[in-house]
Amino acid sequence: MSRKSRYNIEEQKPKAIEWKAAGYIRLSREDKKSKDFDSLSVFHQKRLISRFLEKNPEIRLIDYFIDDGYTGTDLERPDFQRLQRMYEKGEINCIIVKDLSRLARNNEESSKLIYVIFPFFKIRFISINDNVDSYLNPESVEKLDVKFKNIMHDEYARDNSKKVISACRLKRSKGIFLGAFARYGYKKDPNNKGKLIVDEYAAEVVKYIFAEFLKTRNQNRIANTLTEKRILPPAAYKQANGEKYKNPAGKTMRWSTATINEILKSDVYIGNMTQNQRRTISYKDHRIIRAERDYWITVEGTHEPIISKEDFDKVQQILAEQASRKCGSGYRNKRTRPNVMKCGHCGRTLSVVQRSKKTKSVYCENLYSPLKCGFEKRIHLELIENVILEVLNRYIDVCTNIRKSINDTNDNLRRTNPEKNRLQEIQEEIERLAVKKGELYSTYKQGELKENEYLEERQRIDGRIVFLQNNIKKVKEERSAKKGYSVDENAVLVSAGKYKRIKKLSNEIIDEFIEKVDVYSEERIDVHFKFKDEFQEAIEFLRENESEELSQGFTMT
DSSP states (O other), rough: OOOOTOOHHHOOOOOOOOEEEEEEEEEEEEHHHHHHHHHHHHHHHHHHHHHHHOOOOOOOEEEEEEEEEESOOOOOOOOHHHHHHHHHSSSSSSSEESSHHHHOHHHHHHIIIIIIIIIHHTTTTEETTTTEETBBBBBOOOOOOHHHHHHHHHHHHHHHHHHHHHHHHHHHHHHHHOSSSSOTTEEETEEEEEEEOOOOOHHHHHHHHHHHHHHOOOOOOHHHHHHTOOOOOOOHHHHHHOOOOOOOTOOOOOOOHHHHHHHHGGGGTTTTTOOOEEEEEEESSOOOEEEOOOEEEEEESSSSSOOOOOHHHHHHHHHHHHHHHHHHHHHHHSSSSSEEEEEEOOOOOOEEEEEESEEEEEOOGGSSSSOOOOOOSSEEHHHHHHHHHHHHHHHHHHHHHHHHHHHHHHHHHHOOOOOHHHHHHHHHHHHHHHHHHHHHHHHHHHSSHHHHHHHHHHHHHHHHHHHHHHHHHHHHHHHTTTOOOOGGGGGHHHTTTTTTTOSOHHHHHHHEEEEEEEOSSSSSSSEEEEOOOHHHHHHHHHHHHTTTOOOOOBBBB
């Protein structure tokens, strides 16, 4: 009787995966204008996913995630963010979309999701119309047409963005108002949303602000008076009139000097329409930044003015005088120029304000604007200048070390000159082969060597001589390349060589070394230097000649 193996265990079937699916649906505002809207609609996408689930009962739908009216160029979509939180917690392990364009129209983001994030979280990704199923057919994700479609969707978004921007610029150049909300003092014409009409109540407040400023020249006093009289500030006034306006600064019933300044500076009150003052960074990055002045579009006489041109010009002259006093008459000549300092969050040039004879501060104007950029509070100018001074002296020290290392390397090259020794060795070998070739001929003439043996050996010697002659050319080229490096022809080393230790900043020093200073907060100030190419060139020379490593991190904080 045969014995049964104790290891003969019945084969177990792998446990079936429980697929918990999310049906993701996205529809942008541009899609709603498309001729193919019926096939792109939320209803159609939901029906397509529902039919797919009916054919695949092993997949259980957890929920539909719908982003209606959101672009696919970024992932800042409410329901997509909710979807991310759920699959990160393991509550979902399958994502189903109608096609790849619904997931994203950004090649970078879609590739990162499909090839990195979804595999990391073990997400089964299904794109119905593209026949993509990362679980049943892993190769379908790697297909060339999937990558090509992602690129095409990205290009579609870029092209569509250009068309929208171009169409908007054309409308604005005709004086058509395209803003979501009218400037305080006006409202949209109910019969023509692209035209502004006077809001009688708010217009009286605007007239009061201009008249009081011409009398008192004090924005703070005007703001306090309006608050005391319980006149609603612009944001609260819009909300009270039923407009869906959200104030980024939160709900406030107080007027601020920043709001008063915005009203005083706006040429909308003399009948002009100035638009395109702000823009997004790119079609992929939708953060709003202040546009360059030549990007603005101004059309005169598009609506009824509230303030006379004469009074408006007087106000602008007073504001300019106030600005020059805030900067200080000697500031631009003696201290760091304000146009060098930029907001690290939005790129805007920082403004300077003087609170006392000794104390000056810088701030980003978006700090007091509805467009918050991340700049949190005013920063003492002296603190920024101290950082610049410290970083600049470190930069000069490193440049001094580089200059010394280059001079040492040049001396070493002249002293050792390995290429010269190599050339001498090659030349000596060629001479020995020439002697050997002569001796070989003598041996052949004396009959001690057969003709075929002589020809074969002579051919070998000739080949070696040709090889060595080619080597001479290469070595000479190498020697020419390593003849040394002239520190006097490198702009950064020449500039740094003028100084040992800078004790006080000046405009001349700033102009010579610094491209810009990005200020994020008191804890982060990035100094960007000029001469990047020249600096890298010097470093490369030292690398090629195996000199000691030198620090290269010169966007310092």
